[in-house]
Amino acid sequence: MTIVRASQLVKRFGPVTAVHELNLTVGEGEVAGLLGPNGAGKSTTLHMLLGLITPDAGSIELFGKELSRHRTEVLSQVNFAASYVDLPGVLRVREVLDAFARLYALRRPAHRVAEVIELFELGPLGRRQMMALSSGQRTRVQLAKALLNAPRLLVLDEPTANLDPDAGDRIRGLLSRLAAENGTSMLITSHNMREVERMCDRIHFLSGGRIVAAGSAKELAGRYEAEDLEEVFLKVARG
Ligand SMILES: Nc1ncnc2c1ncn2[C@@H]1O[C@H](COP(=O)(O)OP(=O)(O)OP(=O)(O)O)[C@@H](O)[C@H]1O
Ligand SMILES: [Mg+2]
Numbered sequence: 058m059t060i061v062r063a064s065q066l067v068k069r070f071g072p073v074t075a076v077h078e079l080n081l082t083v084g085e086g087e088v089a090g091l092l093g094p095n096g097a098g099k100s101t102t103l104h105m106l107l108g109l110i111t112p113d114a115g116s117i118e119l120f121g122k123e124l125s126r127h128r129t130e131v132l133s134q135v136n137f138a139a140s141y142v143d144l145p146g147v148l149r150v151r152e153v154l155d156a157f158a159r160l161y162a163l164r165r166p167a168h169r170v171a172e173v174i175e176l177f178e179l180g181p182l183g184r185r186q187m188m189a190l191s192s193g194q195r196t197r198v199q200l201a202k203a204l205l206n207a208p209r210l211l212v213l214d215e216p217t218a219n220l221d222p223d224a225g226d227r228i229r230g231l232l233s234r235l236a237a238e239n240g241t242s243m244l245i246t247s248h249n250m251r252e253v254e255r256m257c258d259r260i261h262f263l264s265g266g267r268i269v270a271a272g273s274a275k276e277l278a279g280r281y282e283a284e285d286l287e288e289v290f291l292k293v294a295r296g
Contacts (some may be wrong), residue, residue, distance in 0.1 A: 064117075092246070119134075137203060139215065
């Protein structure tokens, strides 16, 4: 089943065309990467897929249903984490998760909150206020919140940017397991090429709002006669 199907998406901000005629699909259980230089249009693309901003042209289908017409239904099966989204600073970690669990109208909210706390080793931080957390700890709360509703599609905008190498490695392992075992589809942006090589089945390169290359890390390295994805990135970004 096709989880994400974006067709000919266009988004303009005044004179800037942030995304131009973008086509993208993500399959069930697929971990897809969206790469590209700063300002390429990655976050704009994710925000359109999440219904946070409206495309100027094109269409978006999630789980085979048009987002604009089945918004509540499809978005209830999606979740999102990004380091630039702030959760309420005065709330304690557990309060944040409880609030989102209720917002999502989960059937067994307390049970699910306990599960994600366990998954992200947040137990010792449960009573801490959000504003008293380090950026890496905040990232783990963001990811825990994003998994509360057991989404079929997880959209992650630079999820591991604030994590130390050990925490990053553990989170990558956890997310990869989630995709493999639960069939969760993911669309991830990252500037960490090793992370993308390790996690993503398929990579879409954006440059100037357009997809300029797509394939697995191996395919892309072959096509661009590059040692690794980092070299592919430099070749693509520098045209
Ligand atoms: N709300 C906005 N108003 C005006 N311009 C915007 C807005 N959001 C994004 N843009 C512009 O659209 C383009 C794409 O931005 P976007 O945030 O999608 O890039 P990105 O690929 O996520 O970059 P980064 O790697 O730095 O996160 C940029 O030129 C940016 O300045
Ligand atoms: Mg961005």
